[in-house]
Amino acid sequence: xxxxxxxxxxxxxxxxxxxxxxxxxILGDCMYDSRxxxxxxxxxxxxxxxxxxxxxxxxxxxxxxxxxxxxxxATAVVIALDKRKELQRAGTANYVSHVSNFISGDPTYYxxxxxxxxxxxxxxxxxxxxxQQATAPxxxxxxxVTFIDxxxxxxxxxxxxxxxxxxxxxxxxxxxxxxxDNMPALEPLVGDLLHLDTLARIIGPSGxxxxxxxxxxxxHVGTGMRWHGQYVRQGTxxxxxxEGSRGIRQRVRAWEKHYGVKMDNVLFLPRPVxxxxxxxxxxIEAMRRLGPQMIVIDTQARVSVGVEENSNxxxxxxxxxxxxxxxxxxxxxxxxxxxxxxxxxxxxxxxxKGALQxxxxxxxxxxxxxxxxxxxxxxxxxxxxxxxxxxxxxxxxTLDGEYKPDGRPVTSVVxxxxxxxNIGPVPGSAAHIAQQLDKAGVPAxxxxxxxxxxxVRLGIxxxxxxxxxxxxxxxxxxxxxxxGHLSPxxxxxxxxxxxxxxxxxxxxxxxxxxxxxxGDSTGxxxxxxxxxxxxxxxxxVEQPDHTCTVCGQELHGYRRDRGYTTCLACDPETGSHPDTxxxxx
Numbered sequence: 001x002x003x004x005x006x007x008x009x010x011x012x013x014x015x016x017x018x019x020x021x022x023x024x025x026i027l028g029d030c031m032y033d034s035r036x037x038x039x040x041x042x043x044x045x046x047x048x049x050x051x052x053x054x055x056x057x058x059x060x061x062x063x064x065x066x067x068x069x070x071x072x073x074a075t076a077v078v079i080a081l082d083k084r085k086e087l088q089r090a091g092t093a094n095y096v097s098h099v100s101n102f103i104s105g106d107p108t109y110y111x112x113x114x115x116x117x118x119x120x121x122x123x124x125x126x127x128x129x130x131x132q133q134a135t136a137p138x139x140x141x142x143x144x145v146t147f148i149d150x151x152x153x154x155x156x157x158x159x160x161x162x163x164x165x166x167x168x169x170x171x172x173x174x175x176x177x178x179x180x181d182n183m184p185a186l187e188p189l190v191g192d193l194l195h196l197d198t199l200a201r202i203i204g205p206s207g208x209x210x211x212x213x214x215x216x217x218x219x220h221v222g223t224g225m226r227w228h229g230q231y232v233r234q235g236t237x238x239x240x241x242x243e244g245s246r247g248i249r250q251r252v253r254a255w256e257k258h259y260g261v262k263m264d265n266v267l268f269l270p271r272p273v274x275x276x277x278x279x280x281x282x283x284i285e286a287m288r289r290l291g292p293q294m295i296v297i298d299t300q301a302r303v304s305v306g307v308e309e310n311s312n313x314x315x316x317x318x319x320x321x322x323x324x325x326x327x328x329x330x331x332x333x334x335x336x337x338x339x340x341x342x343x344x345x346x347x348x349x350x351x352x353k354g355a356l357q358x359x360x361x362x363x364x365x366x367x368x369x370x371x372x373x374x375x376x377x378x379x380x381x382x383x384x385x386x387x388x389x390x391x392x393x394x395x396x397x398t399l400d401g402e403y404k405p406d407g408r409p410v411t412s413v414v415x416x417x418x419x420x421x422n423i424g425p426v427p428g429s430a431a432h433i434a435q436q437l438d439k440a441g442v443p444a445x446x447x448x449x450x451x452x453x454x455x456v457r458l459g460i461x462x463x464x465x466x467x468x469x470x471x472x473x474x475x476x477x478x479x480x481x482x483x484g485h486l487s488p489x490x491x492x493x494x495x496x497x498x499x500x501x502x503x504x505x506x507x508x509x510x511x512x513x514x515x516x517x518x519g520d521s522t523g524x525x526x527x528x529x530x531x532x533x534x535x536x537x538x539x540x541v542e543q544p545d546h547t548c549t550v551c552g553q554e555l556h557g558y559r560r561d562r563g564y565t566t567c568l569a570c571d572p573e574t575g576s577h578p579d580t581x582x583x584x585x
Contacts, residue, residue: 028102191230235293
């Protein structure tokens, strides 16, 4: 036993000689990014270039998964090998997992090394066969020529358009200017903001309504409704609620009540899936089968636990895993991420931003639902012009039949666009009814009872409790502001009207029931102890009232500037008057 040299533990390689690492780098790079498979095959790389049968089996499975459009991660390879009853021959699941850690980023270099060694083996095998043939007992001169011809034919096939030279493979991928027209164009998902088969991100400080904006986007994509005036391509949405899953139900129910539709085609996964964990491959496969148009990851930090955010290398791996999800589904993968303590940039390293097609920044100003303004700034559009900022107000919505322990109703908020997108008032609202009456030529001075009769005559669906608001809005000369509300035109003073002629109905109040009679909604005479305000003199102009017509509190912020007559909490469309301090969190 003296002739046996014992290896030190650090020298022993349980997986074979070091030169086999080149083969492992090829397989590991292909598991990491399946596009490497096409690059290697176009360069002439073949299964028999591997020296190990186990590597040939793994390569066969990788190619099969890639050709089917399925994920090529380690988990998917193990499952496929097990289905083929070849997992043990391929070295067991532990070995496949070990190989998946060999990532170089340059598999063509190692393919060149492996092919070079394969060529040398082929030449050695040719020489061995020639020697065996020439030294056989029944050898005949010239019989070994067949082996040589076979070898030369294989070499010719490799050189014919499938050169093993990595430079030749790269040159074959170059496109001239005319070939660019064959490349697919970006397909819009939501206006110019989001596109299919792209990575996008919404960033903003914590608590600044990022999730509300995202839920609003998801609901419009799922139902196919235009998103605040912008084009939407309808499709399935998968929302990965990795943060704040308990509050998602209230937000969805408020959205459904506000728009009067179910949030169809939106699916929620109320837990995180780690991007660097094995379950991410399962998620990719599940999404590939489902085929959604949009996948929301809320938030980026919660699916990358343990990753050093300030490291471009570590964050780059997370973004590449997001790209794996995008490639498998061709969906818009929308990440939600926080900004740092200072500035408007996404927290952590800058590696993520370079991979994004779109990035939007969301922030808010204000301290309660009645005066909060949410602003979305388009921080990046890789291939489109960066559009103007979008602004939203918050509308408090009371959830039907839900109450807090102290008896107060449960509320949430939804977004309302503050931009003039000319989308018209919400059907069934006071503004919508007033618009229909205006189009029908109904006089603006008609009170509630006359409006009820006109609605019946014209076939306009109108709830009785809204008609007083309709009369008030029409008498005040309010105009639409494009958000579904009517607002007074405060930029020009209203002209004084001539004195009404008694008995003609021109002196009716919005709540009056009998033409020509001044009184309350029951038709009774006005209380003489409650004097009416003195009439304006001729030439005087009534100043606009900046108080809420329901609760009497002073209007401020955009509600006052844009001429609203109620605060958001008292908007007649909510059906109730919830406390404005709740539901905006």
